[in-house]
Amino acid sequence: MVLVFAESPKGKFEKPAFEAVTYGKKVSEMVGGECVAIAIGDAKGAEDLGIYGATRVLQVNDPSLAHLDSQMYASIIAQAADSVGAKVVIVGFTATGKSIEGRLAVKLSAGSVSGASYLPTVNGGFKVKKSVFSSKAIAEYEVTTEKKVISLVGNSIQPEASGSAVTVESFDAEIPARRITVKDVDTIKGVVPLPEAELVVSAGRGMKSPENWNIIEELATVLGATTACSRPVSDTGWRPHHEHVGQTGVAIRPNLYIAAGISGAIQHLAGVNNSKVIVVINKDPEAPFFKAANYGICADLFDVVPRLTEAVKKFKQN
Amino acid sequence: MKFLVCISKTPETTSKIAFSADNTQFDTSGIQYIMNPYDEWFALVRALELKEAHGGTVTAINVGPASNDTVIRKALAIGADDAVRINAEPESAMYVAKQIAEHAKDGGYDAIFLGKETIDYNGAEIGAMLAEYLDLPFVSFASHMDLDGGVATIKRDIEGGVEILEVNTPLVISAAKGLAEQRIPNMRGIMMAKRKPLNVVEPVGFDDPCHVVGYELPPAKAAVKMLDPEDMDELVRLLHEEAKVI
Ligand SMILES: Cc1cc2nc3c(=O)[nH]c(=O)nc-3n(C[C@H](O)[C@H](O)[C@H](O)COP(=O)(O)OP(=O)(O)OC[C@H]3O[C@@H](n4cnc5c(N)ncnc54)[C@H](O)[C@@H]3O)c2cc1C
Numbered sequence A: 001m002v003l004v005f006a007e008s009p010k011g012k013f014e015k016p017a018f019e020a021v022t023y024g025k026k027v028s029e030m031v032g033g034e035c036v037a038i039a040i041g042d043a044k045g046a047e048d049l050g051i052y053g054a055t056r057v058l059q060v061n062d063p064s065l066a067h068l069d070s071q072m073y074a075s076i077i078a079q080a081a082d083s084v085g086a087k088v089v090i091v092g093f094t095a096t097g098k099s100i101e102g103r104l105a106v107k108l109s110a111g112s113v114s115g116a117s118y119l120p121t122v123n124g125g126f127k128v129k130k131s132v133f134s135s136k137a138i139a140e141y142e143v144t145t146e147k148k149v150i151s152l153v154g155n156s157i158q159p160e161a162s163g164s165a166v167t168v169e170s171f172d173a174e175i176p177a178r179r180i181t182v183k184d185v186d187t188i189k190g191v192v193p194l195p196e197a198e199l200v201v202s203a204g205r206g207m208k209s210p211e212n213w214n215i216i217e218e219l220a221t222v223l224g225a226t227t228a229c230s231r232p233v234s235d236t237g238w239r240p241h242h243e244h245v246g247q248t249g250v251a252i253r254p255n256l257y258i259a260a261g262i263s264g265a266i267q268h269l270a271g272v273n274n275s276k277v278i279v280v281i282n283k284d285p286e287a288p289f290f291k292a293a294n295y296g297i298c299a300d301l302f303d304v305v306p307r308l309t310e311a312v313k314k315f316k317q318n
Numbered sequence B: 001m002k003f004l005v006c007i008s009k010t011p012e013t014t015s016k017i018a019f020s021a022d023n024t025q026f027d028t029s030g031i032q033y034i035m036n037p038y039d040e041w042f043a044l045v046r047a048l049e050l051k052e053a054h055g056g057t058v059t060a061i062n063v064g065p066a067s068n069d070t071v072i073r074k075a076l077a078i079g080a081d082d083a084v085r086i087n088a089e090p091e092s093a094m095y096v097a098k099q100i101a102e103h104a105k106d107g108g109y110d111a112i113f114l115g116k117e118t119i120d121y122n123g124a125e126i127g128a129m130l131a132e133y134l135d136l137p138f139v140s141f142a143s144h145m146d147l148d149g150g151v152a153t154i155k156r157d158i159e160g161g162v163e164i165l166e167v168n169t170p171l172v173i174s175a176a177k178g179l180a181e182q183r184i185p186n187m188r189g190i191m192m193a194k195r196k197p198l199n200v201v202e203p204v205g206f207d208d209p210c211h212v213v214g215y216e217l218p219p220a221k222a223a224v225k226m227l228d229p230e231d232m233d234e235l236v237r238l239l240h241e242e243a244k245v246i
């Protein structure tokens, strides 16, 4: 039996939830039993989790659950795991999932692999791989406890429609008292947050000054991409902190990462080299980033970026 | 107030990563270790700032072998008052959390700080485990924290935004960028660190529930395709037809 926590931090189910359920379905085929999803809060559309392979969907709703409190959420998920007899529990490697996963592991006395990016193997022990050392290696973990907890890195599996909507069952959990009070939530409006973005346009010190960012923003707009930057750019205040990607910033794995005027230092690569396709625009043929790129353009970004924007516009019109 | 800061060591980022001949062990020869940046730059410094504002003590704790003492002395040089090393070679996050919990359960700490993750294994799980063992609230990825009496006001990074929270102490908190500004140890700090207590204690018995059984290198990336800067239609075509990402 597999239990998947389908998160809905913004009041709706999004890609991290669908990926986790798709992954859970595949794990249930390996370990036997069904893939059961649990949702917490009042998000609508939990029945659709069936489409991604959940055979049952449980939901716990109570006004006190509107925001994450890791103690409340982990307690409810552990109760659900006990009630369905789950051997494997899956959460996303997201802000929400990371707050819960360790608690669940302790509650269930389960070994955990956090940030898994591959499906487990179950012949000769339960083993799961994850990327380590700034993506310079892959480590395989063996979990020796009867129960296992896995958190899944975003974009490591594509959501697959393998079933159909199921009736949502209300799950009767004991809800612990809230100990964290959420006063306010500030969200950045109108853009896909970086960890979830499929297309990212990023720029570094090669931009020379913050006024020049309009060409990056235009390219991002025509592509429907989210903008990012290197660390010195956010440290000097040219761009907001939440755009900083890399080892000490956000780690991302979009389908497409376009980097203009970024040298490709190892600490930068640590956060981006799991991107599916990397395009590097740099005027220095020796820039280390070219070694990590799929497509390279060695030229002045101030010529290339607007030309690329025009080419994308033309492509979108056809 | 009493603050506990969990510190870990990690290979310096530019380290060359290699494994034993049978690929089961990480090859530590020639590896330069540093204190995990989230622990050093943000968790430790914010704890020191709060001590400076409210009075009290800052204790640094590490679960590891004697070779970790250099990193622990650095925490003392930056300003921690004393340190504890639990003498073990941990193989899992839960082992580390269990040992720290044993130390902290009767320690009377008002706040326990960790880094948001170690930059080698990126687990981001020990904080939640520790909080669970101690039955305390846990706030992950804090980019701001203030204390007023027994109430902490915290900004927590979430996807695409921040949450503003209030929690009563005691609590467990993991530090993200922004929580504090890095401090460089000065000569006086380094000299004083030599005389500060570093207490070594033996671990409690605990079986690792999981461990690494093997390492491999990621698949080699195909050589970069260099394109004509004049012809961006070609790049768009490749991204659409070959890479299928747009
Ligand atoms: C512990 C630690 C953690 C770190 N964490 C991070 C992190 O998380 N993220 C991060 O990004 N960095 C991080 N860094 C910093 C990192 O080492 C690099 O210093 C940084 O990534 C460099 O940023 P950059 O590429 O924008 O600037 P530079 O290295 O200055 O590179 C600018 C590039 O732009 C090119 N260029 C200039 N003009 C043009 C033009 N007109 N057209 C085309 N190309 C042009 C240049 O050839 C050059 O390659 C970290 C460093 C340390 C020590």
Ligand SMILES: Nc1ncnc2c1ncn2[C@@H]1O[C@H](COP(=O)(O)O)[C@@H](O)[C@H]1O
Pocket: B006, B007, B008, B009, B036, B038, B039, B043, B061, B062, B063, B064, B090, B093, B096, B113, B114, B115, B116, B117, B118, B121, B122, B123, B124, B125, B126, B127
């Ligand atoms: N061996 C250790 N001893 C003490 N604290 C640790 C140790 N390993 C990790 N930590 C702390 O736990 C945080 C998160 O680690 P992790 O969950 O492994 O990513 C680190 O930033 C440290 O604050």
